[in-house]
Amino acid sequence: MAEDGKEESVATDDESDHTAADGTGSLNNTMVEEGSTLLRRMEICVAEAEKRSGKNAVNMQETFTVYLIETRPMDAVVEGRNPAPDALWRRYSEFELLRNYLIVTYPYIVVPPLPEKRAEFVWHKLSADNMDPDFVERRRVGLENFLLRVASHPVLSNDQILYHFLTEEHGWKEVVYETGFQAKADSRLRALSATFRVRNPDKRFMEMKHYSDELQSHTSQLLRARARVADRLYGVYKVHGNYGRVFSEWSAIEKEMGDGLQSAGHHMDAYAASIDDILEEEEHYADQMKEYLFYAEALRLVSEHEPMMIFSLLWQSSVQKHELTQFELEMASQDLISKKQQREELATGIVRTLKLLEELIAEGEETVKEKTLECEEHVEKAWVDMQRFKEQKDKDLREALINYAVMQISMCKKGIQVWGNAKECFLKM
Amino acid sequence: MSGQTVPADFSGHMLDLDEDEDLEVFSKNTSRADGSPMPNSPSSMVNQYRLEEDEEEQQDANTKDLFISVDNPESHVTAIETFIMYRVVTRTMRSEFDSSEYEVRRRYQDFLWLRSRLEENHPTLIVHPLPEKFVMKGMVERFNDDFIETRRKALHRFLDKISEHPILSYSQHLKVFLTAQELTSHRKQGPGFLSRMGETVRAVANSVRGLRSRPEEFTVMQEYVEDFSNKICSVDKVTQRIIKEQREYLDELKQYGPTYTQWAGSEEDLLEPLKGVAGCVERCSKETEEQIQHLSEVLVPALHEYVLCAETLKAVMRRRDNIQAEFEAKNEALASRKADQEALQEEVDGLADRVELANNALKGDWSRWQDSMRTDLKSAFMSTAEKNMEYYEKVSSRF
Numbered sequence: 001m002a003e004d005g006k007e008e009s010v011a012t013d014d015e016s017d018h019t020a021a022d023g024t025g026s027l028n029n030t031m032v033e034e035g036s037t038l039l040r041r042m043e044i045c046v047a048e049a050e051k052r053s054g055k056n057a058v059n060m061q062e063t064f065t066v067y068l069i070e071t072r073p074m075d076a077v078v079e080g081r082n083p084a085p086d087a088l089w090r091r092y093s094e095f096e097l098l099r100n101y102l103i104v105t106y107p108y109i110v111v112p113p114l115p116e117k118r119a120e121f122v123w124h125k126l127s128a129d130n131m132d133p134d135f136v137e138r139r140r141v142g143l144e145n146f147l148l149r150v151a152s153h154p155v156l157s158n159d160q161i162l163y164h165f166l167t168e169e170h171g172w173k174e175v176v177y178e179t180g181f182q183a184k185a186d187s188r189l190r191a192l193s194a195t196f197r198v199r200n201p202d203k204r205f206m207e208m209k210h211y212s213d214e215l216q217s218h219t220s221q222l223l224r225a226r227a228r229v230a231d232r233l234y235g236v237y238k239v240h241g242n243y244g245r246v247f248s249e250w251s252a253i254e255k256e257m258g259d260g261l262q263s264a265g266h267h268m269d270a271y272a273a274s275i276d277d278i279l280e281e282e283e284h285y286a287d288q289m290k291e292y293l294f295y296a297e298a299l300r301l302v303s304e305h306e307p308m309m310i311f312s313l314l315w316q317s318s319v320q321k322h323e324l325t326q327f328e329l330e331m332a333s334q335d336l337i338s339k340k341q342q343r344e345e346l347a348t349g350i351v352r353t354l355k356l357l358e359e360l361i362a363e364g365e366e367t368v369k370e371k372t373l374e375c376e377e378h379v380e381k382a383w384v385d386m387q388r389f390k391e392q393k394d395k396d397l398r399e400a401l402i403n404y405a406v407m408q409i410s411m412c413k414k415g416i417q418v419w420g421n422a423k424e425c426f427l428k429m
Numbered sequence: 430m431s432g433q434t435v436p437a438d439f440s441g442h443m444l445d446l447d448e449d450e451d452l453e454v455f456s457k458n459t460s461r462a463d464g465s466p467m468p469n470s471p472s473s474m475v476n477q478y479r480l481e482e483d484e485e486e487q488q489d490a491n492t493k494d495l496f497i498s499v500d501n502p503e504s505h506v507t508a509i510e511t512f513i514m515y516r517v518v519t520r521t522m523r524s525e526f527d528s529s530e531y532e533v534r535r536r537y538q539d540f541l542w543l544r545s546r547l548e549e550n551h552p553t554l555i556v557h558p559l560p561e562k563f564v565m566k567g568m569v570e571r572f573n574d575d576f577i578e579t580r581r582k583a584l585h586r587f588l589d590k591i592s593e594h595p596i597l598s599y600s601q602h603l604k605v606f607l608t609a610q611e612l613t614s615h616r617k618q619g620p621g622f623l624s625r626m627g628e629t630v631r632a633v634a635n636s637v638r639g640l641r642s643r644p645e646e647f648t649v650m651q652e653y654v655e656d657f658s659n660k661i662c663s664v665d666k667v668t669q670r671i672i673k674e675q676r677e678y679l680d681e682l683k684q685y686g687p688t689y690t691q692w693a694g695s696e697e698d699l700l701e702p703l704k705g706v707a708g709c710v711e712r713c714s715k716e717t718e719e720q721i722q723h724l725s726e727v728l729v730p731a732l733h734e735y736v737l738c739a740e741t742l743k744a745v746m747r748r749r750d751n752i753q754a755e756f757e758a759k760n761e762a763l764a765s766r767k768a769d770q771e772a773l774q775e776e777v778d779g780l781a782d783r784v785e786l787a788n789n790a791l792k793g794d795w796s797r798w799q800d801s802m803r804t805d806l807k808s809a810f811m812s813t814a815e816k817n818m819e820y821y822e823k824v825s826s827r828f
């Protein structure tokens with residue numbers, strides 16, 4: 001988690017200690033820009049998780065988890081005062097709502113992702129159950145990470161809905177819906193633009209889209225392979241525990257060999273037990289990778305936004321100038337119609353677009369001018385944020401990879417120690 | 430060791446019908462097969478062990494004068510069969526041998542023959558086991574290179590152990606095995622198959638009768654053998670399982686490393702660290718491969734040997750019991766019958782001696798075997814621990 005600027009800390013009760021509160025290392029290393037982002041003014045943390053019961057939309061009893069968000073004004077912290085934090089409870093679905101709002105409202109920003117909804121890339125010991133305490137804990141950390149990233153973003157941190165999310169427990173949902181953001185959701189246009197490729201789109205965005213696909217593919221492959229390796233490594237360590245049991249039994253019937261065997265057996269037990277901590281630590285690394293797996297999706301959305309806007313503009317101007325045929329010809333030249341399937345998609349696409357166009361036409365020519373301007377602005381803003389994202393990603397992942405190497409070295413050191421001890425015991429046999 | 434040549438009276442009691450490959454019918458030769466010059470009378474043999482224990486020396490450490498090696502496996506094809514011949518090279522300064530160096534070619538069957546002769550002549554000595562005829566799982570072909578190499582090493586170990594044994598190494602059969610160019614003629618001599626059958630039937634009958642009273646120390650030994658057999662088999666199984674898990678771990682590692690390399694292809698600033706991690710994972714793979722190999726070549730064979738030893742020990746205990754049972758049977762007959770007292774008495778006395786000889790032989794060999802087991806397994810475990818340390822050192826240095 002890094003941006004240009006100096007490092008900021010996560011909320012702790014000890015205001016003089018500006019380092020991460022819990023042992024989740026680099027995940028809580030927040031950086032803040034030299035602007036007036038929210039995080040400079042306010043200390044934020046997701047302190048706890050709790051189980052709740054209630055009736056859901058179809059009046060059925062359900063159990064869910066809520067997370068406690070605590071905030072404190074930063075100047076109070078800096079000045080050494082220690083006021084009690086403001087706090088409110090939110091559940092995962094509310095975080096999702098917030099994020100969807102941000103995606104729609106700032107389509108040119110790579111919006112930070114939420115921790116996964118369901119446990120994926122699970123290796124056998126980890127529970128895939130959403131109620132599992134380890135999963136809940138990791139999710140708590142992930143949600144905090146999300147808030148810190150959003151609150152330190154130069155653009156997103158100024159959003160009022162975000163501020164209310166952090167400060168107003170009740171009625172927040174209604175305020176969000178009132179913004180009417182769901183109407184702005186351009187999912188229909190997005191679907192259309194996926195079918196029609198725009199001619200001469202901005203190369204930078206094509207590259208970004210291509211990169212986002214690569215990032216998604218590589219991180220998911222890495223995560224899948226890593227989970228399988230973890231599973232196997234777990235097996236190797238645990239089987240050594242059987243040595244512990246057998247050596248202990250064997251030592252009972254031996255005279256000279258007995259002591260050596262027994263103590264060697266204890267070290268084998270220790271070895272078998274050590275894998276639990278090792279793999280738990282590795283989960284943090286996996287979470288960091290997952291964050292960027294999901295970031296890849298956010299990046300893809302932004303990279304598709306620009307060509308999609310151009311597409312909508314082209315349609316509008318074509319319709320305005322009664323140049324439908326012209327447009328069709330341009331589309332045809334892109335080899336789409338040569339394939340039968342795409343021909344059909346083209347046909348259905350045109351029908352859908354015509355309906356959309358009815359709405360657009362109604363807005364008139366002024367709208368076209370407005371939209372063109374907006375499009376240009378968006379393109380520039382998107383490009384800026386994509387650069388910011390790239391720097392952040394490089395820094396974060398570099399750190400994650402280094403930490404991973406450190407973890408492996410630590411694991412090796414433990415291994416050397418255990419086997420060294422075992423060797424001493426065998427010597428005494 | 431002094432060179433007394435008192436012929437030992439151990440022969441002629443083949444009590445176990447082992448899975449003998451050469452089920453050729455022997456000529457019914459009632460002469461004692463083993464006219465080997467025994468180095469010691471049984472009682473002085475026991476004394477010698479006590480002496481050795483006082484000195485805390487293994488016999489082989491200072492006085493090894495018989496060196497045998499097994500190498501150079503070669504395939505032999507005849508009209509009937511195909512088999513492997515191994516080269517057996519002997520170097521010795523012992524006066525019993527005419528020359529100081531011998532080279533012969535032997536096949537697995539020949540080793541089986543030698544071992545069964547040794548067991549026959551010394552039923553209560555612990556004769557090191559041979560590698561099995563077939564391996565149950567994992568290997569199908571007899572002529573697979575790994576299988577041949579594993580077997581060759583085990584055959585070498587076998588002769589090594591025999592050559593270090595204070596009594597077995599002076600066996601006439603061993604000498605013939607090491608020196609005769611053509612072994613088949615010698616293999617035809619010895620107690621006939623039928624007489625061996627007879628012995629086995631008697632043995633089974635005796636064991637059904639049960640022993641009157643087994644001396645306490647042999648009961649203790651028996652219990653130990655049972656327990657040891659269980660434990661060593663368990664350790665063997667655990668080790669096999671570890672190898673299996675390691676192999677699966679290795680397979681996944683080989684898929685894992687490339688995900689970093691592939692990713693590096695679409696990155697600039699991250700290229701270096703990604704490639705770095707890929708390299709480390711690759712190193713890890715390589716070291717894991719070596720670790721697996723070490724386990725397979727050092728620990729598994731050692732454990733396996735002692736699994737077979739446990740079976741040998743059980744057989745030795747049974748034979749000892751049978752010798753005692755025979756004596757007791759005759760003794761009872763003596764007590765109940767009035768006629769033929771003199772002849773029976775002589776027979777009973779002979780059997781009583783036999784029991785004493787057998788017991789002493791076993792006692793002497795027992796502590797020797799225990800030391801040997803301890804040394805061998807200690808060495809194998811230590812080697813494994815060292816290899817594991819080396820594994821972690823190499824992997825962490827790359828990271």
